[in-house]
Amino acid sequence: MASNETTSSGVLVIGLGRFGSALADELDSMDVEVLAVERDAALVERWSKRLPVVEADATDPRAMEQIGASDFGAAVVGVGTSLEASVLITGNLVDVGIPEIWAKAISVEHKRILQRIGAHNIVLPETESGTRVAHSVGGKMLDYIEVEDGFAIVKMRAPKETHNFRLEELDLRNKWDLQVIGVKVPGEDFEYGGRDTLITPDCILVVGGDSDVLERFSQRP
Structure with missing residues (x-):
């Protein structure tokens, strides 16, 4: 704004x-x-x-x-x-x-x-806040923003299956139709997602994509 x-x-x-x-x-x-x-x-x-x-x-x-x-x-x-x-x-x-x-x-x-x-x-402050909390409670999502028409951006913990792999190797764009926008490791600066970005167990991911797909992906162990 x-x-x-x-x-x-x-x-x-x-x-x-x-x-x-x-x-x-x-x-x-x-x-x-x-x-x-x-x-x-x-x-x-x-x-x-x-x-x-x-x-x-x-x-x-x-x-x-x-x-x-x-x-x-x-x-x-x-x-x-x-x-x-x-x-x-x-x-x-x-x-x-x-x-x-x-x-x-x-x-x-x-x-x-x-x-x-x-x-x-x-x-709609109350509705939007409720939606964000609903997607965060009991899962790996730390924050949730629905942009429009089912597209959302979430902040989430990295699933185990992504640990110690680079984004190029994970190929989430083709496998899940999701885009890792960036990665944050505690104590380090935010890094935009690139082919060589390494996902470690303590990574926080910022991911964009279809809200239903994001929900399923975030529930992976």
């Missing part, structure tokens, strides 16, 4: 609940220009010492005009608990022509509505 274009024109973050405040704070730490919008005076006061914050009701189109919303390269709607507010705010951002709109949804139905009115990217 913090592309050069976005960084130069800033990110508007609407709603300083747990999701919005964490996102705004992280963007600020990345030196991305951020303006937060929150209608709760207590939250505005709490965050004003750390972030540029304005107290305003983003469901009101006039308020969006007053804060210059159209000048931002991206906006994030962190309001999720009120469906009506979320939809109104997203619609206002679409109307002012913000080129990249991210919005938090609390359900699949909420996500569909936001997509229909013009949000470019939808985040």
Whole structure:
């Protein structure tokens, strides 16, 4: 999200609940220009010492005009608990022509509505977090990110059958249709996966591929 274009024109973050405040704070730490919008005076006061914050009701189109919303390269709607507010705010951002709109949804139905009115990217924090934990519990996956259409990237422990072999010898691309993106050995720098990369018993692999295939591969002893 913090592309050069976005960084130069800033990110508007609407709603300083747990999701919005964490996102705004992280963007600020990345030196991305951020303006937060929150209608709760207590939250505005709490965050004003750390972030540029304005107290305003983003469901009101006039308020969006007053804060210059159209000048931002991206906006994030962190309001999720009120469906009506979320939809109104997203619609206002679409109307002012913000080129990249991210919005938090609390359900699949909420996500569909936001997509229909013009949000470019939808985040389902609870669902996505649950999915990541489900793939990690009881297995060798240490982290799981589903990109789209069944393609995922995982961080996992190396199965025994890969120990002390080079990637060229394992030929995982042909045998499993998986791509080892990189390898991390404790105490050493991250190494991008190459033909001569040696997999040792203590390696952590970063692998991309079909989510179902990754699930099966990660369960290998």
